[in-house]
Amino acid sequence: MDLDKIIEVAGLTVDFDGKTxxxxVSFNAYNGQVTVILGGSGSGKTTVLRQILGLNPIRQGKINVLGKDISTLDESEQTKLYMKMGVFYQNGGLISSLTVGENVALPLEQHTNLPKEIIEExxxxxxxxxxxxxxxxxxPSQLSGGMFKRAALARAIVMDPQMLLCDEPGAGLDPVSLASLDQLILDLKKLMKMSIIIVTHEVSSILRIADRVIFLENTKAIFEGTLSDALKSKKEPLINFFNKGKGQ
Ligand SMILES: Nc1ncnc2c1ncn2[C@@H]1O[C@H](COP(=O)(O)OP(=O)(O)O)[C@@H](O)[C@H]1O
Ligand SMILES: [Mg+2]
Incomplete structure (x- = not known):
């Protein structure tokens, strides 16, 4: 077992209603890195995250998370594994009827027996x-767009996960708020040694945060490698993608 590989996806095939x-799809993500999953709308980026999180059954292929084949885990092993993973959903997913504090406290209330005062701390x-x-x-409704995303990030990391999965965390943000969200992501990587898997199509973000890039196109992972190799790639979809983002 290679401990550096926090995620190994091998030969993953997913069909919905007969549509592939x-x-x-095969790729790895490594400990302590920011791995960006790229691809056009509908290319399967969210599906990959859902598979990693065990939210969809695996019909073909294999996914190892932190060295464990997720299809072989019983319920308690699953719970244990997924407690090590924080998730930032596509729209932030804060509950509007709860305060920011209550929202961030939710995972601790659900998964620990800590007393109220400690949770508050x-x-x-x-x-x-x-x-x-x-x-x-x-x-949540009283927060600006950037604050809302940062609150969602606080909730995703409240259990001190080893790994953080984010689905388009910067969507809809202005460039300044996006840059500060990116800085936070880099802080989490550096200060908390978090491994981060992130779906984004913001080129400016990718250039700031990515160590490693996976590019999905036409149901396949057409590229897997370092950011600098992605920028040097001669593959047309990658060239187009990074060119398109130059004006950002
Ligand atoms: N649960 C589902 N049932 C049927 N089709 C789905 C389901 N989830 C995703 N899809 C389809 O799979 C494709 C990829 O979706 P998704 O992973 O959300 O793409 P992305 O996140 O890259 O935009 C889309 O065509 C979408 O309609
Ligand atoms: Mg998506």
């Missing part, structure tokens, strides 16, 4: 990590 979304600490210490009692 992923065919024979942890939540406040995580909120200050994303520069939102003053929003504890606010509601």
């Amino acid at each position: 979304v992923l065919s024979d 942890i939540v406040k600490m995580k909120l200050s990590l994303v520069y939102l210490q003053d929003t504890y009692k606010m509601y």
Whole structure:
């Protein structure tokens, strides 16, 4: 077992209603790195994350997460594994009827028996990590777009996961808010040694944060490698993608 590989996807094929979304997709993600999953809309990026998270059954292929074949885990092993993974869903997924503090506290309330005061301390600490210490009692609707995303990030990391999975965390943000979200992601990698898998199509973000790039196109992973190799690739979809983003 190669401990450096935090995720190994091998020969993953996914069909929905007879339509192939992923065919024979293989790639690895490594400990301590930011791995970006790229591809056009509908190319299967969210599907890959859902498969890694065990939300869809695996019909063909294999996924190892932190050295464990996820299709062989029983329920308690699954729970244990997924507690090590934080998730940032596509729209942030905060519950509008709960305060920011209550939202961030949710995973701790669901998965631990910690007393209320300790949970409050942890939540406040995580909120200050994303520069939102003053929003504890606010509601999600009272936050700006960038603050909302950072609150969602605080919730994703509240359990101190070893790995963070983010689905288009920067979508809809202005360039300044996007850059500060990226900086937070880099902080998590550096300060908390988190391994991060992130779906994004913002070229400016990719250039700032990616160590490794996986490119999905026409159901296949057509590229897997370092950011600098991705930028040097002669494959047309990659050239087009990075050219298109130059004006960003
Ligand atoms: N649960 C599902 N049932 C049927 N089709 C799905 C399901 N999930 C995703 N798809 C289809 O799979 C394709 C890839 O979707 P998705 O992974 O969400 O793409 P991306 O995140 O790259 O935009 C799309 O054509 C989508 O309609
Ligand atoms: Mg998606």
